[in-house]
Amino acid sequence: MVKHFYPVKYTKEWETTLDKYSMISAKIPDEIYKELALRIPEGERSDFIRDAVIEKLQRVPRPDRLLELERRIKSVEISLAEIKRYLTELEVLTFEKGKVNPHSFCIDETDHKIIDYLLHYKGATTTELADYLKTNRWHILNRLRKIQKRSKTQLGKSVIEYYAGERSGKKKAWWLIPEITET
Numbered sequence: 001m002v003k004h005f006y007p008v009k010y011t012k013e014w015e016t017t018l019d020k021y022s023m024i025s026a027k028i029p030d031e032i033y034k035e036l037a038l039r040i041p042e043g044e045r046s047d048f049i050r051d052a053v054i055e056k057l058q059r060v061p062r063p064d065r066l067l068e069l070e071r072r073i074k075s076v077e078i079s080l081a082e083i084k085r086y087l088t089e090l091e092v093l094t095f096e097k098g099k100v101n102p103h104s105f106c107i108d109e110t111d112h113k114i115i116d117y118l119l120h121y122k123g124a125t126t127t128e129l130a131d132y133l134k135t136n137r138w139h140i141l142n143r144l145r146k147i148q149k150r151s152k153t154q155l156g157k158s159v160i161e162y163y164a165g166e167r168s169g170k171k172k173a174w175w176l177i178p179e180i181t182e183t
Contacts, residue, residue, distance in 0.1 A: 084156040102159045102176060105150045110135075111143055118160065123168060123175040144174050 026049075028036075040048045102119070106112045110133065117124055117132055126144070130137040144160065151159040157177070164172050 081153050081156065084154070086156075100151075100155060100159060102147075102151075105147050105154070105159060107146075110139075111147060114140065114143055114147070118174065118176045122178075123163075123170055123173045125170060125173045129174075 036045065036048075102115045103112060106115055113133055114129055117129060121128075124132075126137040126140045129140045129144075133140065144162075148158045148160050148162075151157070160174055160176055162172075162174050167173065167175065
């Protein structure tokens with residue numbers, strides 16, 4: 001292997017006027033170097049390599065642009081959720097025509113089982129759900145909160161709610177909201 005040093009000029013936004021030079025080194029196989037020496041005259045090799053690097057860099061998306069796009073998409077999602085929430089408050093977006101399927105906010109089988117239990121019994125405590133699913137109640141509580149948060153973000157209203165008082169013989173239980181969910 002032979003090390004060859006070529007000066008590389010760089011500027012902001014790939015301008016043709018280059019103000020500053022930096023040295024880079026690249027290890028390339030001898031066969032490629034020999035091919036480069038055959039095809040490119042000695043005085044033009046630095047320009048050729050610089051142009052090749054710049055051309056390759058232009059094909060690769062810049063991370064700051066990707067982050068900016070991600071931020072913009074997140075902003076659009078938040079704005080859309082806000083619009084839905086306002087429409088819900090104004091009762092323009094109603095749930096009577098096509099009530100929401102609570103299963104649409106589930107991400108896996110555990111969430112589906114929780115929703116099935118709530119649909120059947122209309123409400124449940126975390127302990128009841130934990131016994132039914134044979135897991136701990138903190139896991140159930142986290143899942144219920146995630147379902148609540150997802151539905152609130154997407155609809156503007158949650159499909160389930162926690163009520164600490166007594167309702168239908170249960171205290172401190174989670175309930176499906178019948179006005180929103182289809183049963």
